[in-house]
Amino acid sequence: xxxxxxxxxxxxxxxxxxxxxxxxxxxxxxxxxxxxxxxxxxxxxxxxxxxxxxxxxxxxxxxxxxxxxxxxxxxxxxxxxxxxxxxxxxxxxxxxxxxxxxxxxxxxxxxxxxxxxxxxxxxxxxxxxxxxxxxxxxxxxxxxxxxxxxxxxxxxxxxxxxxxxxxxxxxxxxxxxxxxxxxxxxxxxxxxxxxxxxxxxxxxxxxxxxxxxxxxxxxxxxxxxxxxxxxxxxxxxxxxxxxxxxxxxxxxxxxxxxxxxxxxxxxxxxxxxxxxxxxxxxxxxxxxxxxxxxxxxxxxxxxxxxxxxxxxxxxxxxxxxxxxxxxxxxxxxxxxxxxxxxxxxxxxxxxxxxxxxxxxxxxxxxxxxxxxxxxxxxxxxxxxxxxxxxxxxxxxxxxxxxxxxxxxxxxxxxxxxxxxxxxxxxxxxxxxxxxxxxxxxxxxxxxxxxxxxxxxxxxxxxxxxxxxxxxxxxxxxxxxxxxxxxxxxxxxxxxxxxxxxxxxxxxxxxxxxxxxxxxxxxxxxxxxxxxxxxxxxxxxxxxxxxxxxxxxxxxxxxxxxxxxxxxxxxxxxxxxxxxxxxxxxxxxxxxxxxxxxxxxxxxxxxxxxxxxxxxxxxxxxxxxxxxxxxxxxx
Ligand code: 1YM
Numbered sequence: 001x002x003x004x005x006x007x008x009x010x011x012x013x014x015x016x017x018x019x020x021x022x023x024x025x026x027x028x029x030x031x032x033x034x035x036x037x038x039x040x041x042x043x044x045x046x047x048x049x050x051x052x053x054x055x056x057x058x059x060x061x062x063x064x065x066x067x068x069x070x071x072x073x074x075x076x077x078x079x080x081x082x083x084x085x086x087x088x089x090x091x092x093x094x095x096x097x098x099x100x101x102x103x104x105x106x107x108x109x110x111x112x113x114x115x116x117x118x119x120x121x122x123x124x125x126x127x128x129x130x131x132x133x134x135x136x137x138x139x140x141x142x143x144x145x146x147x148x149x150x151x152x153x154x155x156x157x158x159x160x161x162x163x164x165x166x167x168x169x170x171x172x173x174x175x176x177x178x179x180x181x182x183x184x185x186x187x188x189x190x191x192x193x194x195x196x197x198x199x200x201x202x203x204x205x206x207x208x209x210x211x212x213x214x215x216x217x218x219x220x221x222x223x224x225x226x227x228x229x230x231x232x233x234x235x236x237x238x239x240x241x242x243x244x245x246x247x248x249x250x251x252x253x254x255x256x257x258x259x260x261x262x263x264x265x266x267x268x269x270x271x272x273x274x275x276x277x278x279x280x281x282x283x284x285x286x287x288x289x290x291x292x293x294x295x296x297x298x299x300x301x302x303x304x305x306x307x308x309x310x311x312x313x314x315x316x317x318x319x320x321x322x323x324x325x326x327x328x329x330x331x332x333x334x335x336x337x338x339x340x341x342x343x344x345x346x347x348x349x350x351x352x353x354x355x356x357x358x359x360x361x362x363x364x365x366x367x368x369x370x371x372x373x374x375x376x377x378x379x380x381x382x383x384x385x386x387x388x389x390x391x392x393x394x395x396x397x398x399x400x401x402x403x404x405x406x407x408x409x410x411x412x413x414x415x416x417x418x419x420x421x422x423x424x425x426x427x428x429x430x431x432x433x434x435x436x437x438x439x440x441x442x443x444x445x446x447x448x449x450x451x452x453x454x455x456x457x458x459x460x461x462x463x464x465x466x467x468x469x470x471x472x473x474x475x476x477x478x479x480x481x482x483x484x485x486x487x488x489x490x491x492x493x494x495x496x497x498x499x500x501x502x503x504x505x506x507x508x509x510x511x512x513x514x515x516x517x518x519x520x521x522x523x524x525x526x527x528x529x530x531x532x533x534x535x536x537x538x539x540x541x542x543x544x545x546x547x548x549x550x551x552x553x554x555x556x557x558x559x560x561x562x563x564x565x566x567x568x569x570x571x572x573x574x575x576x577x578x579x580x581x582x583x584x585x586x587x588x589x590x591x592x593x594x595x596x597x598x599x600x601x602x603x604x605x606x607x608x609x610x611x612x613x614x615x616x617x618x619x620x621x622x623x624x625x626x627x628x629x630x631x632x633x634x
Pocket of ligand 1 (some may be wrong): 041042044045048069070071073074075076077091163164165
């Protein structure tokens with residue numbers, strides 16, 4: 001039995017604060033927040049590996065909705081703390097207790113993470129910690145948000161060392177959430193890339209799925225993985241150096257694609273919003289390529305230099321820095337941006353010097369990349385001219401003609417309330433035009449096949465009629481000149497049939513928006529409509545089911561005779577039905593597209609737009625990086 005004295009009351013107050021405002025500690029209480037709990041515990045295991053103890057981590061999604069994380073490090077401390085409690089109890093019940101025990105230079109945790117194991121305990125219905133240490137297995141259990149269920153005790157002998165933590169998130173806090181094997185595996189794979197030699201197993205007991213990640217070539221493997229579905233122009237270039245106590249590791253490779261994808265990490269934490277190290281890297285490569293081109297007389301005619309964007313076309317790079325804690329500065333609301341000014345100059349000079357040396361030694365690679373950069377410059381010039389001409393009215397009348405024949409505009413001109421539906425096919429477009437609320441809803445039917453934005457360059461894209469129509473209807477530019485705040489619509493809603501073709505069109509459109517109007521996604525203005533899959537008629541009563549599960553639920557809670565219609569396409573619904581089920585803001589469901597994680601989105605988009613069909617279907621089903629937002633599900 002736990003005894004409640006003054007300190008334990010204080011501790012409970014601390015944990016209670018976490019339970020009252022979970023968002024402050026883990027960001028949110030949706031699926032994403034629940035996965036934060038896993039990252040917290042895994043981060044502790046990784047810290048142990050970084051400190052030189054252990055080389056194997058297991059993450060198990062258990063059948064009962066709990067997660068187990070195990071490592072083979074030293075085992076969490078079990079001795080007596082000055083408070084009279086076991087060190088283990090202190091670590092798992094006092095907020096930020098970790099710091100007092102650790103003396104290492106680089107910590108894995110930064111930003112939102114690293115708020116500690118006690119936060120996970122506070123948000124768990126049940127937690128068990130096993131420490132294998134000093135020949136003994138010791139166990140402590142907690143329940144209901146960190147209350148000691150049974151204090152630390154020896155439960156066996158062992159010749160192993162390590163820590164096993166099992167926790168069950170409190171269902172009162174995380175409603176209707178479950179752990180995703182895909183989300184956990186993808187993150188663990190990234191971790192394994194950054195930690196050479198570490199093995200991470202991810203096991204899903206419920207779905208009987210397993211994955212093992214282990215890399216001996218770190219960042220090189222990472223870049224190879226990111227580019228495996230693309231045409232690579234040369235072997236991965238990698239370099240490392242340390243200056244002013246800042247350690248820089250970089251791997252980079254060009255592919256024949258038109259996109260740039262740069263990922264960066266600081267002390268193993270992803271800097272989603274970049275920062276000084278990325279700026280330094282970009283300046284470094286621009287300088288290195290320009291110097292090389294100049295010194296080898298590669299510039300022709302009036303060209304005298306390449307822009308940063310030119311030398312980044314088709315570039316995949318991973319940048320990883322280790323910065324001592326006293327120099328660490330993070331910026332931005334989510335602390336995803338590195339501020340440390342020294343990181344810029346250090347990364348720039350290491351990049352410039354290493355790349356300069358590499359280019360001199362590898363003439364063929366240098367010429368391949370520079371040839372691509374020069375072509376990029378020409379293509380971007382052409383695209384800019386085309387845009388200007390469109391703006392200055394050269395092709396305006398032709399476009400306006402196309403637009404007026406296709407677009408059913410909204411009566412309102414208010415971009416804060418207007419919605420644009422991109423609708424697959426003409427017949428569905430007709431129903432949508434008939435069913436909409438014309439005050440604020442506009443319909444743009446898409447007829448031809450949407451061009452694949454992954455494979456086409458910007459000037460090719462601009463020649464595609466469907467894409468052109470979308471760009472001009474949204475009215476906020478495209479590519480580098482895109483500005484989401486100029487969008488004519490508050491919501492752009494992709495409405496397709498719930499079949500494979502519809503899924504394909506969704507992916508093509510999402511790829512286009514992701515590559516060329518990313519700001520629209522970042523501002524939360526891009527959505528997928530959710531048309532129903534079934535109509536159930538019970539005499540006078542009618543239901544719509546949007547998933548197979550819902551169909552069963554409706555059938556179970558409404559026994560009796562009914563006729564079920566499976567909708568094969570939007571065209572089978574009349575305008576009223578389409579309005580009622582899919583377009584009416586009061587009753588519809590929308591999926592808001594968000595980029596949780598640009599690297600995953602990046603990888604996913606290139607995988608999906610390759611030739612494989614299966615992963616595309618899985619993706620549509622799982623919505624891994626474009627998450628379902630519960631708020632929009634009625
Ligand atoms: C499955 C999760 O938490 N492993 C883990 C945690 C710790 C240690 C070892 C550890 C650290 C130190 C000394 C040290 C933690 N220690 C602390 C605290 N795996 C997992 N493995 N001995 C053991 O840093 O000095 C918090 S976690 F607080 F003691 F530092």
